[in-house]
Amino acid sequence: MRYLIAALGITALACGGGEQAGQPAQQAAPPAGQPPAAAVPAATGTVHEVNMELRDGKYIYDRVQLTIKIGDTVRWINVSGGPHNVAFYQDKIPAGAADVLNRAMLNRLGPLNGPLLTDSLAVYQISFAGAPAGTYDYYCLPHEALGMKASLTVRP
Ligand SMILES: [Cu+2]
Numbered sequence: 345m346r347y348l349i350a351a352l353g354i355t356a357l358a359c360g361g362g363e364q365a366g367q368p369a370q371q372a373a374p375p376a377g378q379p380p381a382a383a384v385p386a387a388t389g390t391v392h393e394v395n396m397e398l399r400d401g402k403y404i405y406d407r408v409q410l411t412i413k414i415g416d417t418v419r420w421i422n423v424s425g426g427p428h429n430v431a432f433y434q435d436k437i438p439a440g441a442a443d444v445l446n447r448a449m450l451n452r453l454g455p456l457n458g459p460l461l462t463d464s465l466a467v468y469q470i471s472f473a474g475a476p477a478g479t480y481d482y483y484c485l486p487h488e489a490l491g492m493k494a495s496l497t498v499r500p
Contacts, residue, residue, distance in 0.1 A: 385474030388415035394494070396461070396484065398425020403487040405494035412472060413499050419469040422461035428484045428492070430468060432456040438478030438498075445470065457485065472498055 390413065395406040403425055412418060420430050432445055434456060442456060448471050451459040458468050477500050484492035 386415050387417070387471055387473040388413060390416040391469070392416060392418050394418060394420045395423045396420055396426065396428040396492075397423045403428075403484065403490050403492040405484070405492065408494045409497070410494070411497040411499060414475055414477060415471075415473045417469050417471045418496065419467050420458075420461075422464065422466045422468075424464075425487075426464075426466075427460040427462045427486055429453070429460050429486070430458040430470070430482055431485050431488075432480055432482045436479070436481035438476040438480070440476045441478070441480065444472075444475045448472070448475075453485070460486070 392407075392410055392412055394410060397404055397406060399406075405420070406423075410418070420428070422428055430449075431453075432441075434442060437445070437456075445456055446452065449456070449458055453459060458470075461468055475498055477498050480496040480498060482494060482496070486492075
């Protein structure tokens with residue numbers, strides 16, 4: 345997908361630069377408003393926020409249990425006590441979820457393992473478009489031993 349976007353960008357630049365006054369553009373640009381060729385699972389546009397905090401001496405996700413719908417997005421916010429991250433347990437997610445998550449999670453440290461957020465109020469978000477329904481248990485890599493864990497339920 346990245347390559348496709350890059351190629352389109354170059355094409356657009358080449359067209360614009362090569363265009364002479366009084367000459368029609370030679371290359372037809374892809375029709376505007378056309379959906380991308382690849383099938384992209386539908387996103388609902390709903391965003392759920394989960395704060396990651398050090399509160400009363402405990403490292404927490406402020407929503408230990410959160411239920412969302414397939415296609416929703418979850419946004420984690422580094423409020424205090426960081427660095428924090430979001431890492432899913434390989435054996436505590438539905439069948440087929442790992443592939444979806446590994447595609448949806450940007451800048452991963454490794455499989456199912458999101459980047460460490462160090463900046464105050466830094467955010468990390470994951471789209472659950474195309475994700476299988478079920479329970480997703482996750483933890484914070486730096487604070488797992490201190491009990492920083494939570495669970496998402498994804499509903500159809
Ligand atoms: Cu943490």
